[in-house]
Amino acid sequence: METIDTVILGAGAAGLFCAGSILSKGRTGRSVLVLDHAAAPGEKIRISGGGRCNFTNLASAPDRFLSQNPRFAASALAGFRPQDFVALVDRAGIAWHEKTLGQLFCDGSARQIIDMLLQRMRGVELRLNTAVTGVVRREDGFVVTSSGGEILARQVVVATGGRSIPKMGATGIGYEIARSFGLALIEPRAGLVPLTFAQQDLDLCRPLAGLSVTAEVRHKAARRLAQFRDGLLFTHRGLSGPAILQLSSFWQPGDEITVDLAPGIDIAANLREARAQSGRVSVATALGRSLPARLAEAIATDCGLQGARLADQGNAVLQRVGGRANAWAVRPVGSEGWRTAEVTLGGVDTRELDSRSMAARTVPGLYFIGEVVDVTGWLGGYNFQWAWASAHAAGRAIAALVE
16 A cells, blocks of 8 residues: 555645645645645646736735634634735745735636645645545554545644535545544535525516626625625626625525615615706616616616606605615525535534644644634635645644654
């Protein structure tokens, strides 16, 4: 049986970075092997950010991450900051720019980030097209079973990701490994995903499919208010766009969300003012001064005011129209699920892991990093930063081990 010091399961962002961290911090001669069932490494990196990779976010504080234990990510995030990854990008000669809200992108291709990670882990063996089927523990280490045979490893790092984007080969093998060692899981579910709606709401959304506006969306549950102002996209199935994707990670089935389609504008007040100045215009025309024409017409129609003159409407009616624009209460019936989800919520329960090393508390030598763990970032580069930070924490801990 082949013997390796450290086997890393998964050649995504976390797995590749962990390999490089072990190599850069550890003694020479340590053997590290990365296994992945895919034909190429870093496939999610390649497609991220429209092909330009939103590789981090400068605002990566612990409060930008969701977990059953909100404080868990703090240690790893403090140990490897966005500026640390930017330093690596700069040393690699990769040009980048800040887009909005602290989001950093490559000027060129996401492939540059993959190449940088592969260069950083030079000396590590990368075995692709190799599916892992299980891990078992024995006295002298772990036996990793794969389509390429069995491997004996002193340490195993599970960096297999979550269930999002199954067309790229996402599986639940990381969760199966955790369960096999008796580790608890927080039930995985789709995150950063478009929401779907009942027929009455779709009747409004479908004619507007393709229309994008800046909106403010809100969701309140228990004592927590989630609120995001960003782009909102009407689709044939409901609502999408950055604002909705952000909110989807907080939303639970049965919950109501509130959408302000004209943030910062008091639509009812504007309509009352327009009525005093030019009451002969239609309600839709007056709405169109603050909203895109298609959306204004749809709201007027939805309120039973298609073709109605503004002058004929009382304050109560205008208040109702304003509420429809500034405080549209809607109850999603679900999400588009794993097919379009950008991340996985839930995963290995953080109570099972040491926050400083990402090691399983009850299974020495076993580590979990990246998306497989119950830590999920907001949209906008946060999940890559968690991949780098958690991988660095594990890599540094493994490199410090005295064999």
